[in-house]
Amino acid sequence: MDRPTRSPDLNLIEHIWDIMSRSTDQELAHALVNMSFASLSKGRKVAISTLGVLTAGGAGLALVLHQSVKASDLELHPPSYPWSHNGLLSSLDHASIRRGYQVYKQVCAACHSMEYLAFRNLVGVSHTEEEVKGLAEEIEVVDGPDESGEMFTRPGKLSDYFPKPYSNPEAARAANNGALPPDLSYIVNARHGAEDYVFSLLTGYCDPPAGVSVREGLYYNPYFPGQAIAMAPPIYNEVLEYDDGTSATMSQVAKDVCTFLRWAAEPEHDQRKRMGLKLLMGSAILIPLVYYLKRHRWSVLKSRKIAYRPPK
Template identity: 50%
Template sequence: MHRPKMISSLKSLLVAGGIALTGAMGALAATAEAATAPAPPEQEWHHGGVNSFTSMFKTFDRASLQRGFQVYKEVCSACHSMNLVAYRNLEALGFSEEEVKAIAAQYEVTDGPDDTGEMFTRPAIPSDHFKAPFPNAKAAAAANNGKAPPDLSLIVKAREHFEDYVYGVLTGYRDAPEGFNVPEGGYYNEYFPGHVIAMAPPLYDDGITYADGTPATIAQQAHDVTAFLAWAAEPHLEARRQMGVAVIMFLIILAGLLYAAKRRVWADVH
């Protein structure tokens, strides 16, 4: 091949490669833009947040946790499991032992085998884990357009922005902006990645009646159930913080004793 023709061919390849690279980068940028969502607004949490390192003395609001459990029970549990939580754990929310037994007894669970080798159902007891709404993941997916709803036991710690993200998604349903295509069966959500979520808006003003008489606005329900899910994801948060405070106090006292001992040992050294 003559030199001029070779240079011309190289130029053509470079131009074609540049066009292809530009197109690929544009596609990637568009995909990335579609997969992102604005950070949800920060909320005030009585417990300070499960990922907060500056809330050593903050605790969960038991009344809010009980209301949040009510929201989960009456709304979320129809689709979402919480496989890592047992009914007896609800005593940490302020429920009495008898109340926990009554809550558990509302559900039928499978047990066995019995003496004849057969499985059977019985009322749940406090040591049982929360009953899942579906027998398995495939059944859950089949009932939800091919996508199984996620288990909520650790959902707060499994998402960026933690509590704020869960609260943001629950309150982030909006009418889609002009020109934004929402596929059939989807809903526009301001804080969900990609903005299209398969879950229909789960909360409505006065959709439930709180046992303690608190007005059940969407914001209140979202705040309470998010606090409950934060507790479920980090049930030992308060004990861990108390231990951290005790360790810090011990180290401060130990440092003081060591300093005093050092002063005494070296007092006569000139």
């Protein structure tokens, strides 16, 4: 009778047991990794290699498709502009904030609201208190009821918020062909690219490229998602005349209103950096002092040995 042959699996198990009995943990792990792949048949090696290549290729293809959807050939990402307030210790340009408020008041306020900003927020930032009182008194605010239960209008005051161009969102949509102008209070923080995006959007209007058609009532802007925007080009050269005599070019107007919107979205910008500078200056004094106490004072007490000597 023929002797039964040993299966390859049994030989593999005995080989693994022999390695485990004669190797350290590190040597064992290295040997098992090499042996597990080397012991496979040629067909399995080819299958595993093919699976690895397909997995890597699929991941790369998914990444490329994601990037192609995120940024198509017709949609541009805004470039990074050297804003004067981007430095770690740089403050906002308050003269630019003042001009930016003028741009918002004369150009943007016709469609866009800033319902989270009050006139008192401008005091000490871009205008004096008397100037802001004069700006507030230019608007009529519905207040009341009075003693007879009737509503009345009064001149605005410092505690009033910026007036809204429309009474409700439905009225805003009806006046803008169904498009709702967004509130600009936090628009810089709400858009990817922050003020870079807003600046590029304001200055990026152009004619659509060949083969691209834009529906009537929309305008082509490569920086806007979808490239078709309902807002007409809001600014152009000499769209207004600055009170301080600054030349109102398109780029200057866009820069000023972006600086104003950055301040509106982050009014604590200058105070935050000022507090950070104070913290750095205080740390420069405290850290060496704490190091000296730890290294030369506390370490002596910590390492001191106390020995008890019983009386004789």
